[in-house]
Structures are given as structure tokens and as C-alpha cells.
Amino acid sequence: MFHESKGKYTPQAHVGIPEGTYEDEHGRNGFYGRVSHLYHKNPPTGWSKIDGKCRPQAFNIIELAQNKDPWQPGFLLENRDVKIGFMKPKENSTCPYFFRNADGDNVYFIHKGEGTIETDFGPLKYSRGDYLVIPKGTTIRFSTGSSEQKYLVVESRAEVNLPEKGLLGKHALFDIANLETPKPEAHEDKGTFELKIKRQNEMTTVTYPFHPLDVVGWKGDLSVVKINIKDFRPVGSHRYHLAPSVHSTFVGSGFVVCSFVPRPFETDSEATRVPFYHRNIDCDEVIFYHDGDFFSRKNMGAGMVTFHPFGIHHGPHPKAAETAKSKTMTNEYAVMVDTYQPLSPTSDATKCEWVDYWQTWKE
Ligand SMILES: [Fe+2]
Structure with missing residues (x-):
């Protein structure tokens, strides 16, 4: 439409920000659309009061009440495309039923614990930091190991796939050869086996006189896959703070999952080292630490x-820029889910909310 530059600004975003100003990226469509950079005299997160729902929220999901069924997640945030929740199955145990989600694909991120997931395609062992992507309609059953178990769960109404790598080339971020798929182990047991199918949020129980995981072979390009967050190789620039979208790991319809892993800080003295302020006009942002x-x-x-809804700013805490100056690498592992439709916190989320989070940008 147009490109204008008015008043005090820097021609290169995120580099050489004018003295005494705070850069705010005011952009559409995540970090891909039309955008302006605004140079404020005050940090946009320097509010003194917020009345209403459009505010940054944080949830201590470790304190989230155990779901009635420990093998199903309690959801925290949801919209029509995606639900984000948490599951705390018991250690040293096996789910008493086989499970099939007919409502969508599931991405399980193993925050703590280990075990084996049995699937139509065969079993896969998993451990801390693994992503397990389960296509809609796949029969699965979890068996947990001996340590404490905590899994982040993202349920997507549409298919979960890999992002376009574009100019990075197909082997960037992670080579698809790192995606592990299961090898079939057909069971021949006879007896009584229950399969629970979740469809439109209601469970149907189907009983079989034989073990439902009886596949002796499979072929194709749709299966359960596993990859560890440590297999994610981030891209960076020593001279420019790249937008978080470069850490895209999986995409669904209406959302993207990104992995933040350790990477070197920018070394150019003028380049911003911490995320810029933004109000993310078209995306709600959820980060699991x-x-x-x-x-x-x-x-x-x-x-x-943390949950940063679109409309209100978020950005680094006041001391973050100073802290980053003394370090050479980030040392964080986090999973971000950005959604294009607004998310609503559930009543469970409200119960584990850190209510003063919005005040944490104060010095
Ligand atoms: Fe953000």
C-alpha cells in the first residue's frame, strides 16, 4: 500500500534504536504481514493498572488440579482450532484403556518423565524433551516409567504438519531424518480390550475380544512421529534479532508451535538482544517454560x-536487556504456541493463575 518513515526512527528494525526510545513492532499476520515500527518514549508495558480481560496472564500449571482421568489432559486455553492443556499420568502404570482421538491430532511434549507409547504403527519409547505427534484417529496407549510424569498437550482440530523451510532449505531447523516412527509389533492376545474414542468431546467405549494393536506392517507417510527438542537447531543472525517465527517446529490450521532452544546472542553492538515489544495484532501467544x-x-x-493475548503489549522485562549484555548464549528451552483466533482461558486455568503476573514489568 505504502511505506513511510516519519519522525525519529531507525531504518533497520531492531538495530540502532534511537536513544531514549522503546521499539514496538506493530505488525499483522504474526511476523509476516504489513508492519510499522513505533518508537515510544516509555516502555509500552509500563502500565500502572489493567481492568478487564485483555491482560498478560501466567499459569503455574504444575499446580493444575489432576484431571479426573489422569490419562486425559486438563485444558487451560482453547479456541476453535486448538486446545492447550497438561496431563499428569501416574508413574509406573499403564493406561487401563486404548485411546483414539477423533477430534484432532495431538502433540504431546514430555516436560518430565518417560515411558512407552503403543500405537497402531508400533511402540515408541519416549523421554524428557520429546515431542510425540499423534495423527487424528490413531489408537494409542501410554505406559509410564518410574519418574514423575508431566506432559504438555496440544490438540489440533486440523492436521499437524511441518513448516515450509523456504530460503533455509529443507534440512534446516531439523532434518526430517530425525523424525522417529514406530516399527510394528503385532499383539495376538485374546481377552477383553477396551478402546475409548473421543469424538466431539464425548467418549465412546468399544470392546474387542482381541488386542486392538494387531498391525503386522505399515507403509506410507502418515504415522506417529517423535523428535526431541534438543534435535532442533535454531537459526540466528549475529547482526539482527530474528522474529520468533524462525523457530517454527510444527504448524496446524490456525496455529504454529515453536521451539526455543539455546542459541548465541547477537554480537553486533547495535543489534537488539532481547525480544522487541509487540502487541501481536493477529496472534495470541502461549509459552510453556x-x-x-x-x-x-x-x-x-x-x-x-504465559498467555499474551493480542491487543495488549508484551516484551522483555525491564532488567532483561541488562542481563543479556553479560551473556553469550541463551540457556532456555521453551515451547510456544501462537494462535490466529483468540484463546479463552478455562476455569481450570483460572485456578492456577499467577494473578500478579501483569505487574511483573514494573522495575
Ligand atoms: Fe511475542
Whole structure:
């Protein structure tokens, strides 16, 4: 439409920000659309009061009440495309039923614990930091190991796939050869086996006189896959703070999952080292903090979730820029889900909310 530059600004976004100003990226469609950079005299997160629902929220999901069925997630945030929840199955146990989600694909991120997931395609062992992507309609059953078990769960109404790598080339971020798929192990047991199918959020129980995981072979390009967050190789620039969308790991309809893993800080003296302020006009942003030291967020611990709805700003906490100056690498593992439709926190989320989170941008 047009490109204008008026008043005090820097021609290169995120580099050489004018003295005494705070850069705000005011952009459409995540980090891909029309955009302006605004140079404020005050940090846009410097509010003194917020009345109403459009506010940054944080949830201590480790404290989320155990779901009635520990093998199903309790959901925290949801919209018509995606639901984000948490599951805390018991250690050393096997789900008493086989499960099939007819409502969508599931991505399980193993925050803590280990075990084996049996599937139509065969079993896969999993451990801390693994993503398990389960296509809609696949029969699965979890068996957990001996340590404490905590899984982040993203349920997508539409198919979960890999992002376009574009100019990065097909082997960037992670080579698809790192995606592990199961090898069939057909069961021949006879007896009584229950399969629960979730469709439109209601369970149907189907009983079989034989073990339902009886596949002796499979072929094709649709299966359960596993990849660990440590297999994600981030891209960076020493001279420019790249938008978080470069960390895209999986995409669904109406959302994207990104992995934040350790990477070197920018070394150019003028380049911004911390995320810029933005009000994310078209995306709600959810971040799950998995491990490490979360440099841009004060008092943030592993197992917490932040929710930054579009409309109101978010950005680094006041001390983050100073802290980043003394370090050479980020040391954080986090999973971000950005959604294009507004998310609503559930009543369970409200119960584990850190209610003063909106105040944490104060010095
Ligand atoms: Fe953001």
C-alpha cells in the first residue's frame, strides 16, 4: 500500500534504536504481514493498572488440579482450532484403556518423565524433551516409567504438519531424518480390550475380544512421529534479532508451535538482544517454560505458562536487556504456541493463575 518513515526512527528494525526510545513492532499476520515500527518514549508495558480481560496472564500449571482421568489432559486455553492443556499420568502404570482421538491430532511434549507409547504403527519409547505427534484417529496407549510424569498437550482440530523451510532449505531447523516412527509389533492376545474414542468431546467405549494393536506392517507417510527438542537447531543472525517465527517446529490450521532452544546472542553492538515489544495484532501467544534460565522473563520457572493475548503489549522485562549484555548464549528451552483466533482461558486455568503476573514489568 505504502511505506513511510516519519519522525525519529531507525531504518533497520531492531538495530540502532534511537536513544531514549522503546521499539514496538506493530505488525499483522504474526511476523509476516504489513508492519510499522513505533518508537515510544516509555516502555509500552509500563502500565500502572489493567481492568478487564485483555491482560498478560501466567499459569503455574504444575499446580493444575489432576484431571479426573489422569490419562486425559486438563485444558487451560482453547479456541476453535486448538486446545492447550497438561496431563499428569501416574508413574509406573499403564493406561487401563486404548485411546483414539477423533477430534484432532495431538502433540504431546514430555516436560518430565518417560515411558512407552503403543500405537497402531508400533511402540515408541519416549523421554524428557520429546515431542510425540499423534495423527487424528490413531489408537494409542501410554505406559509410564518410574519418574514423575508431566506432559504438555496440544490438540489440533486440523492436521499437524511441518513448516515450509523456504530460503533455509529443507534440512534446516531439523532434518526430517530425525523424525522417529514406530516399527510394528503385532499383539495376538485374546481377552477383553477396551478402546475409548473421543469424538466431539464425548467418549465412546468399544470392546474387542482381541488386542486392538494387531498391525503386522505399515507403509506410507502418515504415522506417529517423535523428535526431541534438543534435535532442533535454531537459526540466528549475529547482526539482527530474528522474529520468533524462525523457530517454527510444527504448524496446524490456525496455529504454529515453536521451539526455543539455546542459541548465541547477537554480537553486533547495535543489534537488539532481547525480544522487541509487540502487541501481536493477529496472534495470541502461549509459552510453556520447559527448562533453563528464561532470560527475558522475571521470576519465571520451569513448568509455567504465559498467555499474551493480542491487543495488549508484551516484551522483555525491564532488567532483561541488562542481563543479556553479560551473556553469550541463551540457556532456555521453551515451547510456544501462537494462535490466529483468540484463546479463552478455562476455569481450570483460572485456578492456577499467577494473578500478579501483569505487574511483573514494573522495575
Ligand atoms: Fe511475542
